[in-house]
Amino acid sequence: MNKLQILIVIVFLLGLVGCEQSPSNSDATSTESKTIESARSNPTPTDEKSQTSQPQNDSQTKPSPAANNGETKPPESNSPATAPTSQPESMDETTDEATPNPTPTASDDRAKPTQTKYDFKPDEEPIVPIGNFEFQLKQASLKPEIVDPSTQKRFSAKTADRPSSYLFVELNLTNKSDRTAFDLFRYQLDCGEGKLLPNAADAAVAYRNTRNLNVFAEIQPGATGTISDGFLVPDSCLASDAITLKISSAGEGEGEIPLRLK
Structure with a gap:
């Protein structure tokens, strides 16, 4: 074979090889173009994350409807903002109890002695015999003033040199003898x-009288009358638990009638 023929054969073989390689290159080019188109139409997971990052941030700042419905937020009992605060059971008991009946202070006691608001009466009404007479307490009460029933003159305890009140005493007096007697007793x-304390001089005229007999008048045998007497008593004396009415007479003897606060 001469050189010309060899050269033709080589060229022919090279042509065949070029034909075989051309389809594979076109396939590779086609595959590469398809990959690029697929990447454009279907982004990779990395691209999806970059594209959806903004909506995810929005969901963190704006709660979803499910969160508003209480599906994701914690229970209210564990939330310090909604935890109920304890309140006192009764606010009125600490603010009002107050004082429907306040305890009087020491200054109130000195200004208005509580003893002057009550009547002095014995637990019982014993009969006290003195000579030919029997005495029985009928009433003992405190008054800020007394009035002379005959002249309507008023005697006020406010005129005393110290805080005082009038102690008004009524006694039932009975003559138990068989002869006429006289009321000559000192109270x-x-x-x-x-x-x-003697009976008040100004009160003696007003209250040393009786309903059935007069002072120093005759008291018939068996007769009973009511005699009244008044005493201007300091409040310090009224605070005592041993106030006693003493009755005495030179010719009849003496006796005592306790005045206890009921």
């Missing part, structure tokens, strides 16, 4: 300190 008040 004094003992505060329990050994100091005797």
